Amino acid sequence: MAAIKPLVMDPDRPAWEQQPGERDEAWDQFRTYRDLGRARRSLPEAAKALGLSYGHTKTLASARRWVQRATAYYRWLDEIAEAEWVEARKKAMADDAKLLRIVIGAAAQRLATVDPAKLTVTEATRLMDLGLRHRRALFGNPTDVIAITGPQGDALTVQLQDFEQLPEEQRAVKLKELAASAARRAHALAEADEESDDA
Incomplete structure (x- = not known):
């Protein structure tokens, strides 16, 4: 041979x-x-x-050179799969951002109708924590936490304790301000989303 x-x-x-x-x-x-x-x-x-x-x-x-050539082939397939995964992840993040805008808008509208006298500290804490956790997960590193603490606890606890001490009328004003701020942010996000869709 x-x-x-x-x-x-x-x-x-x-x-x-x-x-x-x-x-x-x-x-x-x-x-x-x-x-x-x-x-x-x-x-x-x-x-x-x-x-x-x-x-x-x-x-x-x-x-x-079969081994070398086959290794290069599967490396190439891995690069294609990685690129497809990155694109799928970007699309999923964009979809999540759109959904978050809708949820924030609906929550802001509902929050404006909440009776502050019936809102417990626990309920307020849960609402704020849920919103902040989702926002950090979507727009920032959820492990990067910057907080100013006071003698009575973390910043959120101090704010809620202060909120609880306010008279009912002032709590209603604070909640309306919070709802208005959330509505403005949701509106700004929706406008930004429409601009990106038009581009």
């Missing part, structure tokens, strides 16, 4: 594609090895699939 001539790779052509001067039979043998997949790909499995001896298959693989 004649010696197998080493394959000369074209630097301008992807390694997993048929190379200049590579006969169709040799190309088909490489593709059989390559397409066994990550889990099954091995020279013994390729030898079985090709109906060749292991020794001859090993010689072919070495001369024609």
